[in-house]
Amino acid sequence: MKSVSLGVIFLFSSLFLLGESGSSSLNDDILGLIVFKSGLEDPQSKLSSWSEDDESPCNWDGVRCGPKSNRVTELNLDGFGLSGRLGRGLLWLQFLQTLSLSDNNFSGSLSADFLRLESLQSLDLSANNLSGAIPDGFFGQCGSIRDISLAKNSILGKIPADVGACSTLSALNLSANQLSGSLPSQIWSLNALRSLDLSYNSLDGEIPAGISKMLNLRAISLRGNKLIGRLPNDTGDCLLLNSIDVGENQLSGDLPESMSKLSTCSYVSLSSNSFSGEVPAWIGQMSSLETLDLSGNQFSGSVPSSLSNLQHLKVLRLSENSFNGTMPDSLAACRSLLEVDFSRNPLTGNLPAWVFESGFEQVLLSGNKLTGPIEFPPVTDSTLQNLDLSNNDFFSKFPKEVSNLRSLTFLNLSYNSLYGSIPASLGELKSLQVVDVSGNRLSGKIPEEIGLVTLLKELRLKKNSLTGEIPTQIGTCSSLSYLDLSQNNLTGAIPEALAALTDLQVVDLSLNQLSGTIPKQLSNLPHLLSFNISHNQLSGELPAGSFFNKITPSSVSDNPGLCGSIVNISCPAVLPKPIVLNPNSSSPDSASNMFSPGNHSHKKIVLSISALVSIGAAAVIAIGIITVTVLNLRVRATTSNSAAELALSDEYLSHSPATDTNSGKLVMFAGGDPEFSVGAHAVLNKDCELGRGGFGSVYKTILRDGRSVAIKKLTVSSLVKSQEDFEMEVKRLGKVKHPNLVALEGYYWTPSLQLLIYEFVSGGSLHRHLHECSTSNTLSWQERFDIILGIARSLSYLHRLKIIHYNLKSSNILLDGAGEAKVGDYGLAKLLPMLDRYVLSSKIQSALGYMAPEFACRTAKITEKCDVYGFGVLVLEILTGKRPVEYMEDDVVLLCDRVREALEDGRVEECIDERLCGKFPVEETLPVAKLGLICTSPVPSSRPDMVEVVNILEMIRCPQDNQEEELS
Known part of the structure; x- marks a missing residue:
């Protein structure tokens, strides 16, 4: 890594410590860069061309020199994969104008001396691992700097007040750090500033007044902080503002009227705040707007008709507010509009015709109260790509004219009241990638034409009344990754064609009436994450394979015919070939003689082992039915003469002898001896109390067979149903069995006392x-x-x-x-x-x-x-x-x-x-x-x-x- 000699480093250090006296030589740049390199890790050898033996660094990678001075004026090492600290060697590059080290792994803190390079105009240290606070005096010596970016680091602390000293600064980007504290008012002193990005930090407090001083400001982003209060009243006095983004804060109140003067502003995002009140009509005066995002606030009232004046508007997002009334027809006048999002508002009325008549690419209207029919256009020149009308109150047939939306890639009509069948014309939408019509009243079969939608990635049809078989043509949808056909009335087998869908990740076919075996070929699906076939009538052995060996039991539950280790049911062994018996032969060799020509006149009896087992099982069942019938007759006869339902007085179960002595009824669902091993005083004794809840107190006691049970004494007797209704409901709960539910084992009834008997759970x-x-x-x-x-x-x-x-x-x-x-x-x-x-x-x-x-x-x-x-x-x-x-x-x-x-x-x-x-x-x-x-x-x-x-x-x-x- 560090090819530079210790002598060179010592030489440079000595020169630097001596100060700046004396004339600069060409070697100053070489020495500074070599010392800078010596402190770095260069895993990709990007700086291999840097050598102290060269007479000039101007041909080194990432280095540019001035044509006249032949001195280093630009150092651009963006994305070189370098790591280490920003050494002082860079301070020797006295003619450096541009320093760009973004997208590396530089660490450590900023040096206060960094901006003392008098010629430096642009500093970009973004997308590194710099930490610590911005040192005092960092901005105080910024000289002629015009552009500073420290974005995407881990810089902490407050923005220093001396930031206002950079009078020549035109762009400041401190976004995506961990800056905190309030926004210093001195920042508005940067008269030359054209772009300010402080987004995605932890700045708090109110936005200070005085932004109107920034007469050259074109773009400001404060998104993703913790700012509170209102937008400053003088926001609109920055007449050159082209972009305003204050989304994802905690700002509130109404919008300052001065914003109406921003006639050149093209982008406004106030999303995810707490702005309230009605959207003012003057919004229509911001005539250059191309994007207006007011989503995720508390705006109310009707959507202003003045939006129709925004002839350049392309994106309108008003979702997650409290707008009421109908969608304005005036939006049809916005000829440039491509995307509208009115999702999750209480808007009412019918679907306006302009949704399909204009050149929209995306219309999102989910989560409103829109009613009436869905009527797709009769023409096929629609540019609509994404359409979401889910979670409304639309009531109509699924219109076959959906095929006219030829550019459609995303269609969500879920959770409305669509009825009728899914039209075969859906197969004409060759660009369709997502279809969701879940939670409607659709019936009929899944059209075979769905296989023509070869780009389909998600098909969600759950919670309808679809019937028939799953079409095998679905196997041609080669991009399908998500298939949900659950909670319908589908029948037939799972098609083997699903095995051709190698991108499948999630499949849900649960709660249908599917039958037959599961195709073994499904075990070869490489990306499968979830395969739910529970609550069907499937049978046979689960496929073997990496996914199906680990499938969760709940995904295959309630299919009585399935077998395998997952469902804890052994699969029957492979049966041998049928045994052929000759009734006219008793010798061991008779079986071979049956195939001789002389035996054609003899009758053959062919009985497989499964047939023999079936005959034996039928005989056992018949005997069992007769036995049970006899026992039932005896029990009924006995019931009229003896106590089938054990009588138990309140006095026996209550802690108070004064309780009503009318006999009660004790029933244990599992049979056996339900009497308690303790005396009457201990069953509901205070010492045996386990706890109290909203329904009553719970006590522990022991049955005579040694089993512990928990008894809940209901304390809301005056509200309990009649005995008949009470017993019917309790017996229903008694049939509820699940390993993660406390089992209800019995009950006791009198008009004044009701007890529920549960299994005792020991762990607390x-x-x-x-x-x-x-x-x-x-x-x-x-x-x-x-x-x-x-x-x-x-x-x-x-x-x-x-x-x-x-x-x-x-x-x-x-x-x-x-x-x-x-x-x-x-x-x-x-x-x-x-x-x-x-x-x-x-x-x-x-x-x-x-x-x-x-x-x-x-x-x-x-x-x-x-x-x-x-x-x-x-x-x-x-x-x-x-x-x-x-x-x-x-x-x-x-x-x-x-x-x-x-x-x-x-x-x-x-x-x-x-x-x-x-x-x-x-x-x-x-x-x-x-x-x-x-x-x-x-x-x-x-x-x-x-x-x-x-x-x-x-x-x-x-x-x-x-x-x-x-x-x-």
């Missing part, structure tokens, strides 16, 4: 393990992930049975002896018909922080998405070890808000329980944290289904499993 509650155990006994990351996955699987199972939990919280999650999660208290809200959501809020959802926001709205529909929200809070609680709500001195902090803010600021370590002491894989914890935040979205429709959650968690876990297997 998740709440205790997270918040009450010592650091030495804390749960490992592996245990936490397994708990999260177990909870998700149990909720997915409950939701398939149309059971909503309503009461998710860490105290309702129990751990068995092996650390497996078991969810309790599920489905109990249905026992209490008189409870409305406000009682649920206070009694059932007793733990603040787990309750979905829609519980606060009387008209909102309570769905499975409430459980998804509670699950998301649980995920974050397990991840961080913190409670869902924490009470500060003068504030209440929600866990989901804390995690979201930490992730947005890149502070991932604050999202993980400190008791894990860094022992966790970031590739798992980070996506799990993001999944928890998605599940806690305030908008129910934005939360995933629990089936999707399980699939995501299993995909997060899979990479680690693969790595462990490779290591083993």
Whole structure:
């Protein structure tokens, strides 16, 4: 690396320390560059042409000299892959005008002497690993510098106030660093400045007044900081401003009217702030606007019709606001408009005709309240490429005129009320890459013409009423990577043609009526990440292969005919050829004689081993049916004379002898002797109490057979259904069996006392393990992930049975002896018909922080998405070890808000329980944290289904499993 001799370095150092007296010689440049090189790592040998033996450096790579002076005027080493510190050798290049060292790995801090090179005009140190603060005096000696870029480093601290001393500066770029503090008002003193980029730092406070002093300013970007307050009133007095970007801050208030004077401004982005009020009509006076981005704010009122004056407007983004009313027809006058985004507003009315009549390339209208039919244009000259009308209230047939949108690459009509069949004309869209019509009312078959869309990458048709077979022609869609046909009524076999789709990553065919075997050729798909065929009627052995050897059991569950190690069912061995028996021969040689010409008159009986087994099985079944019938007749006869349902008085079960003595009814679902081994006083004794919740208290007791059970005494008896309804619902819950659910084993009923009998789970509650155990006994990351996955699987199972939990919280999650999660208290809200959501809020959802926001709205529909929200809070609680709500001195902090803010600021370590002491894989914890935040979205429709959650968690876990297997 360091080819320079120690003597040369010593010589240069001596010269430099002696000062600048004496005339400069040509060797000054060589010595300075060689010493600079000596402190660097050059893995690509980019500086191999630099030699101290040369008489001139002007032919060295990256070096340029002045034609007259023959001195170094430019050093451009961009992207050379160099590393090391910026040595003082560069300070000897007294004629240097341009120093560009971007896109390397230089480290260390900036030197205050860097700008003392009097000839230096341009300094670019962007995209390196520079750190530390900008030193005091750095800008104070900037001389004739015109351009400074320190972007994409790790520079800390405040912007020095002496930045205002660079009077000749025309461009300053400090973006993508870690600068903090307020924006110094002295920065507005840079009269010659044309471009200012301070984006993606951590600057805070208000934007100071005085920007109007910058009469030459053309572009300013403050995006991605923490600035608050309003835009300065004099913003519009910078009359030459061409671009304004203050997105992703915390700015608020309305827009300053002075901006109406920015007639030459072409780009304005105020996205992701808290601006409010109506968009003023004077916006139409900014006649040069080409991009207007007001997305992600709190603007309200109608969309101003004055936008029609913006004849140069190409991009209009108004998504995620509170605009109301209809989409203005006046936008048809914006002849240059290419992209419009009105997503996630409460806009109403029909789809305006101008969407298809103008030359749009992208129209995004998802998440509004648009109604009426979708009517595609009758002409085929449309330039539309991306169309998203999802999550509205459109009600119409799927129009066959979709084929007129010949340029379409992205089509999303999901979650509307489209009906009828998918038109075959869809196959005429040769450029189509994404089709999503999920969550509609579509019926009929998937058209075979879908195979003509050869560029298709994603096909999402889930949650419809599609019938028929999966067309084999889909195998010609060679680019397909995502296929979701779940939750339909598809029949027939899985086509072998899917094996030709080598880009497939995700396949979901669950919740259909597919039958037959799984094609073995699918095991050869190289990029497959998820293959869900659960809840069908498939049979036979799972294919062998790298993916199918590791497929999760939930992805193949509820296919009674499937066999293999994944589903814990042995596949039958390969059967031998049929045995041919000759009824007229009893000798060992008779079998060979059957093929002789003399035996043609004898009858043959051909019985395979499978036939013999079938006959034997049929006989056993017949005997079993007769036996069961006889036993049932005996039981019914006995029931009328003896107590089939054991009578038990309240006095026997209650801690108080004064309880009502009317006999009750005790039923154990598994049969056996349900009597308790302890006396009456101990069954619900205070000493046996395990805990109390929104539904009642829980006690531990022991059955006579030695088995421990948990008894929940309901404390809301006055709200319980009638005995008939109560028993029907409890028996339904008794049939719910899942390894991650606490099993309901029986019940006891009287009008004044109701008990539920559960299996006893010995490991205690998740709440205790997270918040009450010592650091030495804390749960490992592996245990936490397994708990999260177990909870998700149990909720997915409950939701398939149309059971909503309503009461998710860490105290309702129990751990068995092996650390497996078991969810309790599920489905109990249905026992209490008189409870409305406000009682649920206070009694059932007793733990603040787990309750979905829609519980606060009387008209909102309570769905499975409430459980998804509670699950998301649980995920974050397990991840961080913190409670869902924490009470500060003068504030209440929600866990989901804390995690979201930490992730947005890149502070991932604050999202993980400190008791894990860094022992966790970031590739798992980070996506799990993001999944928890998605599940806690305030908008129910934005939360995933629990089936999707399980699939995501299993995909997060899979990479680690693969790595462990490779290591083993």
